[in-house]
Amino acid sequence: MISDSGELQSRENRLGDCEVCAATSAKYTCPKCEVKTCSLACVKIHKSELECDGVRNRVLFKRFNSLTGFDVQSDYRLLEETGRVVESAKKIHYDSNKNVDLYKCKKNASALIFGARRKEIGLKLLPPSFQKHKENTTRYLRKTNEFLWDVKWVFCQANMEIMERKISDLQLLSEAVSKYLAPGSEANSKTETALEPYHNKALYEIEILLPAQGIPGTKFFLMNPKETIATNLKYKNIIEHPTFYVILEERLVDYQIVHIRAKSKSLLECQEDEGSDSDADMPAI
Incomplete structure (x- = not known):
């Protein structure tokens, strides 16, 4: 079995050197711009200089042959979230129209009762x-x-x-x-x-x-x-x-x-x- 230290060493070798300080092996990859960094200090520097918020672009185009299992799962979750937002918006729109119709109905009913008493x-x-x-x-x-x-x-x-x-x-x-x-x-x-x-x-x-x-x-x-x-x-x-x-x-x-x-x-x-x-x-x- 490979030890935790061995896995970390293998990952650092795969990522190469830190693209901010260029003095240490990189440990992290920015989800958005994919800049390689080695520490929290370098992460903050890259965000400041590149004006990067570190949030992965979930709709970024990727070629089919470069898709991973993680990308497919992420796209599936995005579609689910989109569906929930659409259904929620429909419900809000329906409730809004229902309230408007109910208001008009009550207003007209009040007018009819007033006129009838008169x-x-x-x-x-x-x-x-x-x-x-x-x-x-x-x-x-x-x-x-x-x-x-x-x-x-x-x-x-x-x-x-x-x-x-x-x-x-x-x-x-x-x-x-x-x-x-x-x-x-x-x-x-x-x-x-x-x-x-x-x-x-x-x-x-x-x-x-x-x-x-x-x-x-x-x-x-x-x-x-x-x-x-x-x-x-x-x-x-x-x-x-x-x-x-x-x-x-x-x-x-x-x-x-x-x-x-x-x-x-x-x-x-x-x-x-x-x-x-x-x-x-x-x-x-």
């Missing part, structure tokens, strides 16, 4: 993870005190639902629904055919209902087409956006109607319809 509407927003909340594009314009609602129209006698975006709540409900009553208003032939039961119907021949949210059973409010959407939604509870059921007038008997009786802390109280549409059933505003 207009005395019982608006409930679902958690951000719910699909219905993600798809809701409703906006509240504070300057004009106006909602641009997403509105779902349910045409019961056509067995069809239509989602319409950005409908101003300052618009009359009759104006919003009238386009679906006119033949040729729909570019989609399938939709046009399905809506035939409603074509050429006058406003008095249809009824527009709003689900009575928060009330046990399947009950509805009867809307007034001659009033604005904002007025029709006043004192009503809705989830995310309004859903209006459009039915033929003769089918109204199939639906249980409730009327607002009095404004309360929970926004409204209701009573079931007993066949009376008198003003006594409506809230005092």
